[in-house]
Amino acid sequence: MISVLEKSPTLHWLGRQLFNRDDPAAFFDPLLERINPMWVQQYIPARVSAIYNETADTKTFVLAPAKRWQGFEAGQHVNIGIDIDGIRRNRTFSLSSSPIQWRTDGTVTLTIKRLPGGLVTNWMHDHLETGAVIGLGEAFGDFHVPEPQEPALYIAGGSGITPVLSQLETMAASDYRAPVTLLYFVRTQADVIAAEKLHALTGRWPAFTLKVYATSETETPQFLSDQHLDEVPGLSARRCYLCGPKGLMDLANDLLYRRGITDDRIHSTFFSAPAANLDTDTLGGAVHFERSNLDVSSEGDAVLLEIAEAAKLSPRYGCRMGICHQCSCRKTSGTVVNRLTGKASGPGEETIQLCVSVPSGPVSIDI
């Protein structure tokens, strides 16, 4: 009801005048939250409706987002926001369920593995309970099901299976007839996530081939090799999807590339920010934080977000891996290099993401 303040331009204008904020509907949040946390407007609330164990260190959280959440396509990610010890932590995860499930019963799932030392994943495993409400962002990402149908190869590692699960479920339900193979690398058989679901898929979807490889059950670890790829029929005609730890992704990219599969037919989605090979000699420089009237120097080994934090500033941030744009702010002058892509920005005023931008020469930032 209150969200009408955001939808109607007139009311939104009025709300801004009355409540002095660009998101006027959120003005009432502190009160609404007490009545029903699902009425909060600042973020899209999602209630945890069930939690179940996938493996010893992986859980699936079933979420029911508020009605205004706009849905997603199979393979996309979302940001979630959770307050832990007073601090809003934003993290990006892939949705592991299919859009069909969301349309049927209004729920989505996140399948999350405990990250060693990970603040948010461990907190979710230890403290997040059924009935709790967390923040959910709109879905984003361009890891999409092939359209029109064509033969596909998925190479997934560990919890990198999550967006793949969403896509496979969607394809199975859409009468996908082109051959689809999944090479799923796990440490041991006990680490297979959604084993039941995957086996059910092989049963009811004839075009689908599932191959699970345990890397650490034998004396010498078994990583992805040409041998595995040899077993995939018609490989060169397949569109390839990679999702998993960086080592596996690099290896897969390399092997596929050597078989003549071009970049435009390989789609990857990342778990941790990959660092492009940056020429660190040209990086670093004086950083001027305009609003704080602060000048610091940098060596090229740190991104602007870290530089700002080291200077005791606390700019807004989210995923810290260049995905969520929570930390976007204005660069008024100077050049920065994007750590993910290795690309340099223009020299003028523009919006940059603090968490992936490394100064290249002197820069001025509007924080």
Added chain:
Amino acid sequence: MKTMTETQLKELEQDLDTIRDQVIADLGERDARYIRRIVRLHRSLEVGGRVLMPFGFIPPVFVAATAALGISKIIENMEIGHNVMHGQYDWMNDPSLHSQTYEWDTVCTGDSWRRTHNYEHHTYTNIIGKDRDYGYALLRLSDDDKWKPAHSLQFINYILLSVLFQWGVGLHELESERIRRREISVKEKIPFLKDFFRKGGRQAFKDYVFFPLITFPVAPVVLAGNIGANLIRNLWSSTVIFCGHFTQDAETFTEEECEGESKGHWYLRQLTGSSNFTGSKWVHVLSGHLSYQVEHHIFPDLPAHRYPEISEQVQAVCRKHGIPYNTGTFAKQYSTVLKRIFGYSLPDRMRNRLLPEFSSAGVQ
């Protein structure tokens, strides 16, 4: 100002940094719960005040509604807005409580405030000529300004400033005194004036047009109540702020003594240029904990509700270094502020005779 050697200043810096580090290491759930509870209180009071106001034709309801709205504005300006904009809650990473984007319920824009208050006033505290908050370029509060006959009427200016405080604060960045002296031109201030009119217009529209109009049959009642609420906030915030730096023993500084100063010297200046007043828990909340002005000025970005908790430690550091810690009851502190405003409105000889506590050796 008390003179301290660089070694002593370094030690002062370390002692105060220790207190600060302890608080920072302990920030968490408790602070988040505190500020969210205060925000909830503000929303309840504002919604309550606005809903009750149309029924203000019943006198006790008028009083309750005006008080609720006035107090809601006080809490929003003092304990939420001022403190959030200092970055006291930035670590929470909550976009609604972020220093760089927060906009408060008063005429002054958040951006202008961040420039004139957070930067100018907190950096150059009580340095005559650099801290434009000292007397707001309107009042003569020290010998640094030569007495002129016009100063004899400054008590009237003070009352006007207090009554219209939000407009005064809103126009602070205009630097009208420098425009009068032709140091800057009005042209340079056009971007500022645009923002001022936008925000001032917004505030006036809300309280003096929109809410009265939608309750049309009782519009005069709502208008009167809203004016009353703004007046309550103006008088209280002006009073609290004047008690922070203009009490009898709050010191002023010259640009020369602060040139190239160390962090320790900056701490010393904040400690001796600020003054506290005592009171109940609610007095502190309603003053945005600026009743702990000393603690606020040494640690402007620590959550304000922590100031009472660290006050003892700060006093101990002051005792150790022989630095005065300026505090007293609200009545005592405020009476010295009034005496200062009155005293400096007089020609120096008359002041020295009538108010010897404000006489200064240099003038006699």
